[in-house]
Amino acid sequence: ASWKESGNERHVTAYDVADMKSSAPESLPVKTGDHYSSLRHKRYPLPFTLRLKEFKVEFHPGTDVAKSYESAVEIIKPDAKRDARIYMNNPLRDKDYTFYQASYDIDAMGRKYSTLAVVRNAxxxxxxxxxxxxxxxxxxxxxxxxxxxxxx
Missing domain, CATH: 1.20.5 (Single alpha-helices involved in coiled-coils or other helix-helix interfaces)
Incomplete structure (x- = not known):
């Protein structure tokens, strides 16, 4: 997208909605002042809590390519708790929700974290x-x- 003001062209970065790694708002200058905007998926609250207990990643020998990765999670509901594993090609299904092990990354402090894709399909x-x-x-x-x- 682009923004034009008095003949000068200012570019506004449009984030890839599928990636969503950058959630920093983008400044949009207008005559009334700066406005900020960012793109993100619509958020739906889960009817339970999902807590990551442990994350493991295994690499192919001699490469940085992941061979497998898995998340050990705890599902906490008002009436019960249970442990589950989510790993590649083996999602966690709980009622209308399916949790897929989508990817992983390493933060600035060197800690590995898990990215889960959540699908609600009633x-x-x-x-x-x-x-x-x-x-x-x-x-x-x-x-x-x-x-x-x-x-x-």
Missing amino acids: GRILPYIACFTVFLGLTVHFLMAAFRRKRI
Whole structure:
């Protein structure tokens, strides 16, 4: 995006919404004063607390490429607590929420931290119901065809 003021062009950085690493607001100068803006995903509060207990990363020998990484987490609800592991290709599912081990990074102090992708899907059972309905329909269709052949 760009901002023009009295013939001078000022560029405004547009953050990549998928990356979201930089959440610093961007200054937008206007006649009434500076205004600040930043992009971020819409935030939804979780109905429970997710606490990171431990994070592990394993690298391919002789490289900086991650072989695997996993997070040991604790799910804290008002009525119960439970431990879980989230690792590559093995998400944590809890009711309508799915937590994927998205990535990791190292902060300025050298500490590793985990990045989780959270998906809320209230209708995640619908594809299973649809597949079962198709399976049931195909079974009935083939059975009806088999009985018709027997009569002829």
